[in-house]
Amino acid sequence: xxxxxxxxxxxxxxxxxxxxxxxxxxxxxxxxxxxxxxxxxxxxxxxxxxxxxxxxxxxxxxxxxxxxxxxxxxxxxxxxxxxxxxxxxxxxxxxxxxxxxxxxxxxxxxxxxxxxxxxxxxxxxxxxxxxxxxxxxxxxxxxxxxxxxxxxxxxxxxxxxxxxxxxxxxxxxxxxxxxxxxxxxxxxxxxxxxxxxxxxxxxx
Amino acid sequence: xxxxxxxxxxxxxxxxxxxxxxxxxxxxxxxxxxxxxxxxxxxxxxxxxxxxxxxxxxxxxxxxxxxxxxxxxxxxxxxxxxxxxxxxxxxxxxxxxxxxxxxxxxxxxxxxxxxxxxxxxxxxxxxxxxxxxxxxxxxxxxxxxxxxxxxxxxxxxxxxxxxxxxxxxxxxxxxxxxxxxxxxxxxxxxxxxxxxxxxxxxxxxxxxxxxxxxxxxxxxxxxxxxxxxxxxxxxxxxxxxxxxxxxxxxxxxxxxxxxxxxxxxxxxxxxxxxxxxxxxxxxxxxxxxxxxxxxxxxxxxxxxxxxxxxxxxxxxxxxxxxxxxxxxxxxxxxxxxxxxxxxxxxxxxxxxxxxxxxxxxxxxxxxxxxxxxxxxxxxxxxxxxxxxxxxxxxxxxxxxxxxxxxxxxx
Numbered sequence: 303x304x305x306x307x308x309x310x311x312x313x314x315x316x317x318x319x320x321x322x323x324x325x326x327x328x329x330x331x332x333x334x335x336x337x338x339x340x341x342x343x344x345x346x347x348x349x350x351x352x353x354x355x356x357x358x359x360x361x362x363x364x365x366x367x368x369x370x371x372x373x374x375x376x377x378x379x380x381x382x383x384x385x386x387x388x389x390x391x392x393x394x395x396x397x398x399x400x401x402x403x404x405x406x407x408x409x410x411x412x413x414x415x416x417x418x419x420x421x422x423x424x425x426x427x428x429x430x431x432x433x434x435x436x437x438x439x440x441x442x443x444x445x446x447x448x449x450x451x452x453x454x455x456x457x458x459x460x461x462x463x464x465x466x467x468x469x470x471x472x473x474x475x476x477x478x479x480x481x482x483x484x485x486x487x488x489x490x491x492x493x494x495x496x497x498x499x500x501x502x503x504x505x506x
Numbered sequence: 507x508x509x510x511x512x513x514x515x516x517x518x519x520x521x522x523x524x525x526x527x528x529x530x531x532x533x534x535x536x537x538x539x540x541x542x543x544x545x546x547x548x549x550x551x552x553x554x555x556x557x558x559x560x561x562x563x564x565x566x567x568x569x570x571x572x573x574x575x576x577x578x579x580x581x582x583x584x585x586x587x588x589x590x591x592x593x594x595x596x597x598x599x600x601x602x603x604x605x606x607x608x609x610x611x612x613x614x615x616x617x618x619x620x621x622x623x624x625x626x627x628x629x630x631x632x633x634x635x636x637x638x639x640x641x642x643x644x645x646x647x648x649x650x651x652x653x654x655x656x657x658x659x660x661x662x663x664x665x666x667x668x669x670x671x672x673x674x675x676x677x678x679x680x681x682x683x684x685x686x687x688x689x690x691x692x693x694x695x696x697x698x699x700x701x702x703x704x705x706x707x708x709x710x711x712x713x714x715x716x717x718x719x720x721x722x723x724x725x726x727x728x729x730x731x732x733x734x735x736x737x738x739x740x741x742x743x744x745x746x747x748x749x750x751x752x753x754x755x756x757x758x759x760x761x762x763x764x765x766x767x768x769x770x771x772x773x774x775x776x777x778x779x780x781x782x783x784x785x786x787x788x789x790x791x792x793x794x795x796x797x798x799x800x801x802x803x804x805x806x807x808x809x810x811x812x813x814x815x816x817x818x819x820x821x822x823x824x825x826x827x828x829x830x831x832x833x834x835x836x837x838x839x840x841x842x843x844x845x846x847x848x849x850x851x852x853x854x855x856x857x858x859x860x861x862x863x864x865x866x867x868x869x870x871x872x873x874x875x876x877x878x879x880x881x882x883x884x885x886x887x888x889x890x891x892x893x894x895x896x897x898x899x900x901x902x903x904x905x906x907x908x909x910x911x912x913x914x915x916x
Contacts, residue, residue: 331593333593333744335599335604335744335745335746335748336604336743336744336747336748337601337604337605337749337792337794338748338749340743342742346817368723369723370723370828370830370847370852371830371832371851371852373845373847374843374845375834375843376843384817384832386830386832390741391742392734392735392736392741392754393741394740394741394753395740395743396741397738397742399742420721420723421721421722422723423723424855425851425855445548448549449553450553459555459558460557460558
């Protein structure tokens with residue numbers, strides 16, 4: 303672990319110098335809250351899948367990163383994975399959020415595992431596999447995490463295309479009727495009359 | 507094929523419903539005598555798909571959905587979500603609202619840590635302490651009710667601020683509660699940390715080394731008890747925390763070395779109650795005057811949200827550690843993506859190194875020691891040699907109490 307602390311701009315420059323055009327759209331976003339408006343630092347970079355592991359290795363050289371979670375975003379044409387890290391924690395007001403976005407084409411949804419670099423990543427990688435239908439190559443434990451065993455294969459709940467949750471799997475609470483073995487409600491239930499408003503109109 | 511079938515662990519469903527997020531969990535232990543050789547767990551027995559629901563609702567509706575993610579962390583998720591949306595829409599939160607957010611978040615930490623202290627005492631078979639912790643916890647719930655109108659599901663945070671102000675008449679109520687806790691804390695520390703039985707049961711039990719805590723991405727008191735200096739409130743200025751002079755609490759604050767055992771986790775949580783009392787008092791004193799919400803009219807707020815494009819991360823140090831919400835918006839009414847990372851999500855895998863090599867009777871207190879937000883030991887499947895057996899929570903609790911009684915010699 304290196305003890306020199308880079309400024310946000312130096313950190314971005316370090317990554318850009320090392321990886322060049324494989325990193326696009328680097329952004330440093332600061333936000334100030336409270337009465338004293340002390341700013342916090344958020345760094346965003348979009349990276350190619352090929353440099354995912356080298357990027358995290360470089361981050362590890364700077365400081366052991368805390369992997370908060372891997373998130374995903376199905377934008378329609380592509381699936382974007384966000385690797386959300388923080389570094390320089392333990393330094394008062396000195397922590398940076400560092401988020402690497404990895405865009406994946408829907409035709410080739412695979413990423414290498416990062417669990418050999420950060421063992422705690424397995425948990426969230428398992429979740430991404432079942433929720434987005436991606437393949438994490440080399441994952442040491444590829445079982446499902448949150449979804450039940452009998453959940454259908456090929457359905458990925460957080461996808462927004464045809465592989466997402468089909469309408470047939472959605473139960474709407476308002477569609478369930480009142481149980482019949484209960485005392486009568488204090489106010490009589492409305493009749494099931496979808497056509498009625500139209501009839502009233504035609505009568506008038 | 508038949509060997510494969512024999513090796514395959516069988517699955518015990520737990521649930522069906524638990525107030526915490528997607529976290530009812532099932533354990534599988536491979537035992538050698540009384541010692542856990544191998545531990546495994548499967549969460550997600552009642553995944554509610556709350557992110558999926560959120561992506562079909564507008565941000566103001568989601569704020570009230572976030573209140574209901576967790577029964578204990580009533581403000582954690584709404585604060586994290588609101589902060590993420592505020593960054594995307596570029597909303598400036600009034601400073602007074604930031605202070606009120608911190609006050610309610612710290613009251614939540616007090617009640618959550620006291621709840622945990624009670625659970626820990628109960629798991630050890632020390633039920634008088636359990637009753638004491640839960641009785642005094644009521645005081646903080648009363649104050650939360652006084653401020654927000656509710657004991658849980660506070661509904662206080664709104665995008666752009668808070669929905670209720672803290673009036674001068676409420677200050678004495680809050681101070682009275684805090685003074686009560688300050689007087690009581692010495693007693694609690696004495697009862698928990700100087701009791702011989704608790705020391706024997708908790709010291710060197712469920713150890714998590716510094717390296718393991720770091721590599722498994724643990725957060726909150728679990729990480730700090732293993733010596734990882736990490737507290738979002740200190741590291742990453744947000745809300746009014748950036749104005750405060752606070753330091754992360756490590757077990758060494760109470761003297762002694764950092765062992766990363768159950769005892770250290772008790773030390774960290776109890777001392778954090780004291781820290782929270784101080785934070786609330788400072789905030790009440792320094793709270794600036796002014797408005798409490800960026801835009802009180804909801805249609806205007808929603809119209810601003812609907813125009814916004816971008817992605818942001820909202821974080822908050824919950825009682826159990828860092829909570830992260832990732833939100834992406836693409837100019838529609840509902841967010842394009844919403845990912846909730848609750849604090850226990852990061853802490854669950856630390857169970858494996860903690861549990862392996864421990865006795866079965868120590869399982870309840872170790873599992874409870876990370877303050878998991880789930881009904882963890884509902885049932886446990888135990889494999890002893892070739893035969894397997896089901897233990898209910900009651901059986902496990904009995905084993906734990908019996909061990910305490912053996913130590914006490916009665």
